[in-house]
Amino acid sequence: MGMYNDKVMDHFMNPHNIGELENPDGIGTYGSPVCGDMMQISIRVQDEIITDAKFKTFGCGSAIASSSVATDMIIGKTIDQALAITNKQIIDELGGLPAVKIHCSVLADHAIKAAIYDFAQKNGKIYAGLEGFDPNEDDEENDTCDTEE
Amino acid sequence: MRQVYLDYAATTPVKEEVLKEMIPFFSENFGNPSSLYTKGSASKEAIMIARRKVSSLIGADENELFFTSSGTEADDWAIIGIADALKSKGNHIITTGIEHHAVLHSCEYLAKNGYEITFLPVDKEGRVRAEDLENAITDKTILVSIMYVNNEVGTIQDIKELCRITKSKNVVFHTDAVQALGNVKINVKELGVDLMSISGHKIYGPKGIGALYIKRGTKISDFMHGGAQENKKRAGTENLTGIVGFGKAAELAELNSENHITKVTELRNYFIDQVFEKIDDVFLNGSREFRHPGNANITFEFIEGEAMLLYLDLLGISVSTGSACSSASLTPSHVLTCLGVPVEKIHGSLRFTIGDPTTKEDIDYVIEKLVEVVAKLRAISSVSKAKGW
């Protein structure tokens, strides 16, 4: 099919890690200011390693595929490694996204940070990778809300 | 896999009879209608016959119908042509917020060139209130353009009543009837409109052919400059095959009119009832009563339209959505926005349009798959009734 590559379609059709962990160690939600979508990621952490992650997403095919691949990417990683994941890496892992859909991967990258932020808050931890991140602040750089046709 | 096309408002397949009528005019009877020899006059004759058929479908006289390249061209011509012809009289144009982009963007173009545009609101069903129109008209108003049937939600306007208001104030009335053609009975004389845009590919005719009805005596500037085609009003060698196809499609539409409307209305109502019965948290956008016979625009709460559309596509089902995620500009449907539907509910909107070839089996298949797709996406979604937004 036209707009997405096979890898994206695969993650969209059969997403990995759907759901919400029971009693998660960290849980975060991030809403896209661009198109009004929402992603939630919950994580289980043991000795600084993310042992499990699940997601729930209200959004387009690309948002669902990004959530699926992003949760895959953080499982087994240390918190610091997970925080270092950029949306560019998520896109690369998916083999590329259409230009207009890049912001959906930002959604995933932010939702990961929001979940880790929650974990850090609960456990009194400080991570360099979270510096300047505030999950309650709706947006930073790439707000294209007022894009006109 | 079963293929079910439910996007007849986007375009329709060319009917076999239409195609058959068109074929000889590609390579055999290819003459330029402007040429004086027999091959030319045969083409001219074919165009005359087609013009008669299309005119008849809307109750117009043949010499009031001008072929264009599309419904869009007809809209552009009507709006920019009237604005130009009447510029000494005034610079105010009234339209609505739910028009097709062909009308909206033509008006925006004029706004950049010194014209004042009023975009009328609509009620939650998508209907223009007569008093809003009445109050908006000033002594500078030269044109009112209101679409007959909306392409997204299918709302039908009371064109006759709206026309009566403009007529009493001596203002020209244009209607974009692209979606109305073949789906509601049209008679330009009874409606009282001065201009009407129509298109071939929505009534099982070919793409690339439209027409503008211009009531005799209406002052309008030309849009395409060149040769003397279309009674010197619209230059360019005629799209002979397109015109012949449009003519045949119009003839069939007129013959089938009653049948078509009854059949698609029945199937559409069956579809809506089934959706409401089998799926929770859904609502219909637009009007129940004043509605395009084949249109069902439904919001499925807590999920997003592009995702639904892609899943359905993989199951052989073609539909469209008003979701922001599916548009290049990432803005939600301007029509649903104008009806007052909140953004997150526009996200979950799907438009299904039923057409002549649709069967009850098709609808049953779509319902079965829709139930699965909605359940799957709701299981993935981060929002739900229990959780809220």
Ligand code: FES
């Ligand atoms: S979630 Fe809206 S465009 Fe991807």
